[in-house]
Amino acid sequence: MKFTGSIGVSDTVTLTLPDSSAVSARKGETLYEVVGKIGASLQKAALAARLDGEPVDLSLKAERDAAFEVITFDSPGGRDLFWHSASHLMAQAVKRRYPDAKFAIGPAIEGGFYYDIDMKAALSPEDLQGIEAEMEKIVGEDLEVRREEMGREEAIALFDGAGEIYKVEMLEEMPGDSVSIYRQGEFFDLCRGPHVMRTSMLGAFKLLSIAGAYWRGDEKRKMLQRIYGIAFPDRKRLEAHLAIIEEARKRDHRKLGRELDLFSFSNEVGAGLPLWHPHGAVLRYIIERFSTEEHLKRGYRLFSVPHIAKADLYRTSGHLDFYSDNMYSPIRIDEQDYYLKPMNCPSQIQIFTSSIRSYRDLPYRGFEMGTVYRYERSGVLHGLTRVRGFTQDDAHIFCSEDQIEDEIRNVLDFTLYMLDVFGFSERNIYLSTRPEKSVGSDAGWDLATSALKNTLDSGGIGYTVDPGEGVFYGPKIDIKIKDALGREWQCSTIQVDFNLPERFDINFIGRDGAKHRPIMIHRALLGSLERFIGILIEHYGGKFPVWLAPVQVMLINVSEQEAAAAGGVRQRLLDAGLRTEIDGRDESMGYRVRDAIGRRVPYIAVIGKKEIEEGTVSLRKRGENSSKPVSVDDLIGMILADQEAKR
């Protein structure tokens, strides 16, 4: 069988396959043929073409009958192939330096690759350099990467002989009789492939961090050492990638939170308990106010409930049985146990049941900025995005069964509207189904799950199913958005619940005069203010749109002679509802302008002699490096208009 085609630097590569389909790659791209599915001579030819840039005749005999693919770094699956090859390279280097190392799994992931390793020596960050040096050496050795197929038993014997207990465990659980391994030099690994053809193709790499990871992700099993890394075909792309990571770090909300004086944590107050400083608190207030108003516009009623409640409430709700791991120890008051509330629902339900409800009251939508306290293990706390006390924009909708889908649709629209307003257009939607630890009948769960699913389907909204990720009382739709470093965070959640109405014996009087059981929809759109603001800070890199900016206008009086005038302008702006500060410090103007720019203030207004005479300010907008005179009235009008434009 023959492949025909040619590879050349001045050409597009086209390879005609036996079934007469053709594949092609643009010139200058590196080719990674699928090792094992292509003959060795063809591999060599392709490699030679890459190395020498000379046209090569590919009218070569295949050693094996098979279709093959041309994969470049940027083609689908190319990165995975490349990164997985890099993880083999890393494993080989580790093995050379630490002969007792045993390997678990080493896949490509979204931003690179890792390998989980079991070995005696505890790696520290400095050790990574040594491993990198060894990797460079192996790249220089230009080892051929060869695929071998063998029987499963044979493979077990091979890995068992090498002491690779994790590979043996994986092999024993694998279906099928035959497996593939990849060899490069003295190193071999169990692997499905594909890989690059030679180690020299792994142009540029960097080991990023080491971390602990449980074998099989099970916290009861052994903790292995995981090394994370990234690789690219050339140095330039690696540098560019590292620069992006560095750029993202600058937007980290924990860093910006300090720089912009938005929030802090105090050792005295406790881990995971954020303290909102004036600029952060006002940002939070703006979001709360906006959210509350939007809820009122949509027919929600306001709720407000206390931060603690008696144990019985959480016994009835099931929280003590299903959620106690996340609840704090009780507080003893007059011989009774009280708990800090981990969720708002049980308390809010008491408002619904405080009087007899009619079908005319449904859907009954109750909204609250509800603060909850949840125990989070110390190691999971993370800035504002994972805390122990947080405020949810929480609402519970009590409705009849035939209202569910409409209500879900409303909530979904509302959610997407809110995310849009805050500029989050990139989001991933998940449908989470019944978890192991849960209450209620299968029928209820099915009904609730299909209600969510139908709404998504009929809205043509793409989503991923997250099996077993629902809450103990019901399934949910989760919407996740990303932080600066690409980590996904769950914010919005919409949950359908047949169980709490049952447990609390919630009723409404139907048209027929009989009692009926409502269904509850739990939902939080922004999720928690803390997490949401954390991501918001990163999303905007601290450059909040005008309507959110903690300080909208910074007034700078040129000298002390203009201090009174600046005070007068400030009052006019404050009267118009604009958040305005004066920097009247005894510093040079350049210094104060620079400072205001550093604070990402959207409008910097300078007042000097000239401006006082003309009744103007000298306005410099964020992102511009020139200023122009504007009357105070025009300034107010301009800011109000920008504020109205939201995004």
Add this chain to the structure above:
RNA sequence: GCCCACGUAGCUCAGUCGGUAGAGCAUUUGCAUGGUAAGCAAAAGGUCACCAGUUCAAUUCUGGUCGUGGGCUCCA
């Protein structure tokens, strides 16, 4: 909670192979009265996270606690 790393001035970080510490920025004061990304000078500021242990002596070594970072597990 687990693995690894870390904790020095408000911030960013030096430093002490065991003899109680330094810079820049920020702060305060004085001078300069400034026109759009750092004016000049001086001062003040630290139980070297906390608690034990070893030692003549601990910020430095050991252990524990608290906290932080990267992950794992878990989650808004």
